[in-house]
Amino acid sequence: MDWLRDHLWETWLGVSIALALAELLSLDLFLLMLAGGALAGMGTALVTDSVVVQVLVASAAALLLLVGVRPPLVRRLHGGPDLVLGPASLVGARGILTEAVAEHRPGRVKIGGESWLAVSADGEAAIALGRTVEVVSIVGATAHVRSLPEPPSLSSAPPSDTD
Known part of the structure; x- marks a missing residue:
């Protein structure tokens, strides 16, 4: 546990990379938004040592990405003209x-x-x-x-x- 406390930004980066790699299997853009939240947690870890603040920032960023970025991105990537046969x-x-x-x-x-x-x-x-x-x-x-x-x-x- 001491290693995690001493290397918080590296831990957030590892979580972000793991989530981004897991996204390659699901292709639903859900895990990618969580990876973005983890990157925000990493950025916060570079500024402050407070784990509570890092978790709150990471959660808020992930929620904003899930609500604000994912729906239009999914519509754009998964939508298209209807195929009439x-x-x-x-x-x-x-x-x-x-x-x-x-x-x-x-x-x-x-x-x-x-x-x-x-x-x-x-x-x-x-x-x-x-x-x-x-x-x-x-x-x-x-x-x-x-x-x-x-x-x-x-x-x-x-x-x-x-x-």
């Missing part, structure tokens, strides 16, 4: 109708090189062949689509004054 990845995609959609008869739409059964999503009675549509949802093997507005044609452009 399968038919759900087609929602929002555009396609071309290869068979017209009638009121009570589905048509077909080509989306990303695949042909899907298509029905109107927003109550349109019919969507003409060759129209560009957007996928609103996929239900089973049927794409619910809505017609997109036609781009303005070149013939409706105002005449130019270059004649």
Whole structure:
């Protein structure tokens, strides 16, 4: 016990290194915050010989790191964009109708090189062949689509004054 009392900063450093190495096994960032608290205890041991003050500073630093630093760090490291697979990845995609959609008869739409059964999503009675549509949802093997507005044609452009 006398060695620990005479070498307090080395003890805090050893505890900090041990916690940081243990963090490599858990990868939860909990032990790393405790290691940061131990480093604060080491810094306090360099300034004062009071073990009570060192423990209080180490505890407060670890608590602040756990509450203030760990949550945003975990969100940043463990979060990311949601991966959408399968038919759900087609929602929002555009396609071309290869068979017209009638009121009570589905048509077909080509989306990303695949042909899907298509029905109107927003109550349109019919969507003409060759129209560009957007996928609103996929239900089973049927794409619910809505017609997109036609781009303005070149013939409706105002005449130019270059004649």
